[in-house]
Amino acid sequence: MTGQPTPPRAALVLLAAGSGSRTGHSTNKVFLSLAGRRVFVWTLDATAADPGIGPVVLVVRADEVDAAHAVLAREAPGRDVRVVVGGASRHASEWSAVQALLPMIEQGEVDVVVVHDAARPLSGPTLFRQIVEAARAHGGAVPGRRQSVLLDRAGLSVRDGEAVGVQTPQAFVAPVLVEAYRAAAQAGFEGSDTAASVERFAPDVTIQNVPGTSTNIKITYAEDLFLAEALLARVSFDLRRLGTASSGGGG
């Protein structure tokens, strides 16, 4: 025993509750099989070797808690993952996760909270590392990719200006995030993503843009599953070999 305190680590919040209502025998898309693993497990894999990322909170629907535990036992044994039930919205799910992390944040064991959409299985370890480092340095960090053109909806004409497509993981210094979510709860505010609450209730905090990657796709369309599978096969199922931000390409 050296008696030296353990340095604080980042906590990962993995949002897997989704939205809307599923009917019949439909599976939550983050529980789908993607090249032999469930979609959300690829994110656990991407962060497993990073000593700077510690506790994980997996947010699921109430009726998927047992399924989540079964997948974790089978595909991520030994990983420190706490399963919590999410709310009716993304914001509510994030707040549930932050509350689950409160004791660790208050004891100084967790200094940064990384919030990630479990439907983005290909973020890769490099992006997670960059996001955590940027959040520690600036207060908050969000990955984004410049969109080359914007289209007006009516005539599909090209509109001037630049837009950034925001991705996850998004990371924030933990006390800032807690205070922002407490203020949001008091105000009855529901942000569309994590950054929205911080921007509104902690306006002095700098949210640094970290270049996102072209492979950091969100499983939305049926075609996305084929694409994700092909991208994984191209790197021999090793997420460390996925494109980094600098090699991600444009658009």
Add this chain to the structure above:
Amino acid sequence: MEQEYAELTCTACGRTVEHELRHVGRLLATTTCTACGHVVEVAPRSMVPAYLHDLEHRVTSKPQRMVRRARRDPARFVRELPGALLRQPAKLTAELWALVRGR
């Protein structure tokens, strides 16, 4: 062929509805929108190289996965191993057959 259902957005009808997903081995072979019937599929011939690549990965990672299962529940592992071994030839044959006949 493995079959499961999930809510995804259809590029044809634009609705977020249940899709039927069919796999060959671990690879996704077709998706079908249950609302409009739009099918997305990989042509069987072009799936063969991907299948072989995936099969290679499955075989090489098998020992590691077996060790993990044995550690997790040794009694269950020993109990289920003979059956799992016996099922493999039929499982692989079914996968190859699905590729050959185009699902």
